[in-house]
Amino acid sequence: xxxxxVKMSQIARVLRAPVRLSASFDARVMAAVRRLPGHxxxxxxxxxxxxxxxxxxxxxxxxxxxxxxLFAVLGxxxxxxxxxxxxxxxxSALFPAQAKPAPQRVQFVLVAPDAKKVAVVGDxxxxxxxxxxxxxxxxxxxxxxxxxxxxxxxxxxxxxxDDSVWVADPTAPRVVDNDYxxxxxxxxxxxx
Amino acid sequence: xxxxxxxxxxxxxxxxxxAAQSGGADPRLVARLDKPTYVAVNAIVDSARAAKLPTAPxxxxxxxxxxxxxxxxxxxxxxxxxxxxxTSARAMLGxxxxxxxxxxxxxxxxxxxxxxxxxxxxxxxxxxxxTMPLAVLTDLIGRQIEATTATNLVIxxxxxxxxxxELALFQRNVRADIxxxxxxxxxxxxxxxxxxxxxxxxxxxxx
Numbered sequence: 001x002x003x004x005x006v007k008m009s010q011i012a013r014v015l016r017a018p019v020r021l022s023a024s025f026d027a028r029v030m031a032a033v034r035r036l037p038g039h040x041x042x043x044x045x046x047x048x049x050x051x052x053x054x055x056x057x058x059x060x061x062x063x064x065x066x067x068x069x070l071f072a073v074l075g076x077x078x079x080x081x082x083x084x085x086x087x088x089x090x091x092s093a094l095f096p097a098q099a100k101p102a103p104q105r106v107q108f109v110l111v112a113p114d115a116k117k118v119a120v121v122g123d124x125x126x127x128x129x130x131x132x133x134x135x136x137x138x139x140x141x142x143x144x145x146x147x148x149x150x151x152x153x154x155x156x157x158x159x160x161x162d163d164s165v166w167v168a169d170p171t172a173p174r175v176v177d178n179d180y181x182x183x184x185x186x187x188x189x190x191x192x
Numbered sequence: 193x194x195x196x197x198x199x200x201x202x203x204x205x206x207x208x209x210x211a212a213q214s215g216g217a218d219p220r221l222v223a224r225l226d227k228p229t230y231v232a233v234n235a236i237v238d239s240a241r242a243a244k245l246p247t248a249p250x251x252x253x254x255x256x257x258x259x260x261x262x263x264x265x266x267x268x269x270x271x272x273x274x275x276x277x278x279t280s281a282r283a284m285l286g287x288x289x290x291x292x293x294x295x296x297x298x299x300x301x302x303x304x305x306x307x308x309x310x311x312x313x314x315x316x317x318x319x320x321x322x323t324m325p326l327a328v329l330t331d332l333i334g335r336q337i338e339a340t341t342a343t344n345l346v347i348x349x350x351x352x353x354x355x356x357x358e359l360a361l362f363q364r365n366v367r368a369d370i371x372x373x374x375x376x377x378x379x380x381x382x383x384x385x386x387x388x389x390x391x392x393x394x395x396x397x398x399x
Contacts, residue, residue, distance in 0.1 A: 123252040126220050127259035153292040154323045156256075156299070166260065173331030173363055176303040179253070179270035180260045183334075186299065186327045188292075190356060 101191045103149035108159070108169065113142030115161045122157025122184075124150045129160045152191045156184040218251045225254060229264035236271050245278050246291035249298070277301045284310040285322065296326040303333045309343040316350040324356040325349075328363045335367065337376045345384045352388050362387055 108120045118136035125131040125148075136144040136159075156175050159167040168174060172185035218237075221230050233254045237247045253274045257267035281297035282289055284307045289297075297310055305313075305326075313329065314322050325346050332342035349359060362383055369379035 121259060123249070123256075127252065127255040129259060154296045154299075154327060156252075171364070171367075173327050174334035175299055175330060176334050178302060179273065180257055180262050180266070182260055184256075186296075186330065188296075188324045188327050188356070188360075190324075 101152045103151045104189050105147050106150045106187065106189060107145060107147040108136065108157075109143065109145045109171070110136065110159045110161075110167065110169065111142050112144055112159075112161055112167070115142075115144060117162050118144040119160045119163075120146060120148065120157060121160055122150075122187075123155040124157070129163060150187065150189050152189050155187050155189070157187060158182065158184045221251060221254060224258040225267070226264055229254075229267055232264075232268045233271050236268070236275050240275050240278070243279070245275070245282065246294055248291065249278065249295045250274060274298060280307060281310065283307075285314050290321065290323075292323045293321060293326075296323045296330075300326045300330045300333075303330045304339045305329060305333065305343065306339070309339065312347055313343060313350065316347040320350075321356075324359050328359050331363055332366065332376075332380055335370055335376045337380050341377055342380065345380055349384055349387060354387060358387065 103124075110118055112118055115138075118138075119129045119131070120134040120136065121127045121129050121131070125134050128134075134146060134148050136146040138144055157169070157172075159169065161167055166182040168183045169185035172187055175184040175186045177183050217234055221233060225233060233250070237250050240247050240250055250271050253271050254267055257270055262270070277298035278294050280301060281294045285293055285297055300310060301307070310326075313325055317325055329342055329346045332345070333339050346359075349362065354362070365383050366376070366380045369383065370376050
């Protein structure tokens with residue numbers, strides 16, 4: 001072993017010897033660091049991110065949280081409604097084809113020689129037999145008819161004779177009705 | 193008034209405001225149904241709205257029941273069953289189906305058309321609306337033509353490119369034949385054959 005090797009071994013032995021620090025060393029170092037001047041943004045960040053204990057009373061804070069949630073829902077609903085209101089005319093102007101098509105006038109005819117009164121009821125008038133626009137007129141010879149507006153699309157309907165007898169339109173596609181026991185008719189009004 | 197009572201009152205008020213904001217309840221239902229029936233129907237309508245199903249057919253079904261003098265439980269059952277059929281109809285037709293298609297499909301299901309046949313008719317119509325084909329199909333079944341036979345006829349006509357007015361004329365002709373005493377199935381098959389032989393888009397079928 002050369003002299004250099006001996007010296008290196010001695011230095012290594014010294015460096016490998018454990019260093020004993022006092023128990024308060026870490027605390028003193030951190031205290032010294034905290035005393036150093038910090039950046040303003042870091043101070044704010046530290047204030048926001050430092051854990052702290054907060055005491056809450058359940059009732060008032062719970063009510064506050066519920067109120068905030070409710071107002072958020074109300075706000076969202078108002079936002080949706082307002083957006084919808086604002087968007088509809090713009091969409092109609094930009095895309096006229098997407099506007100709701102106008103109802104088509106449809107003639108309903110029923111031959112009912114003994115009837116005193118005939119009305120048309122269906123999805124298009126809320127199944128309201130007293131609706132003024134859907135009262136058929138007697139044209140003579142037992143023929144009753146009315147021409148009334150019906151929105152584009154698929155609808156179910158029926159005639160009501162003398163406010164009590166339900167009659168499916170014999171000239172229209174029939175609809176099986178297992179719900180209320182009185183068959184209806186179907187009409188598909190195309191968009192012109 | 194104690195603090196708790198005030199709190200409850202305030203929360204109830206806010207809840208009513210929220211309910212009024214999100215309501216959308218049809219005033220015709222309020223006017224024409226008794227309260228328990230209205231509450232039940234409105235709940236079904238709300239659930240349909242949440243599922244993005246069209247709600248107008250449900251309201252119409254309830255109004256129809258009221259107009260026909262049905263009692264509350266029957267109306268609620270009818271509305272609920274329609275909601276179920278509409279869910280099936282949309283599942284079969286696809287999420288981009290229109291309200292009219294869903295309405296027509298749910299009517300077809302009620303008449304006895306299976307989900308599989310519904311999907312077959314939809315596939316045959318391609319990008320065209322399936323509303324009229326389903327209305328005609330429902331009518332044929334209602335005139336005692338077996339569902340599979342009627343479905344196959346409508347699919348044949350759709351595949352050959354028959355347009356809605358021609359399909360409506362086909363239905364009227366079949367009905368007229370039946371009214372004159374023809375066997376429904378034979379009448380439908382004969383009229384369909386005539387329509388197919390003339391060519392789908394060449395004009396009106398023979399009377």
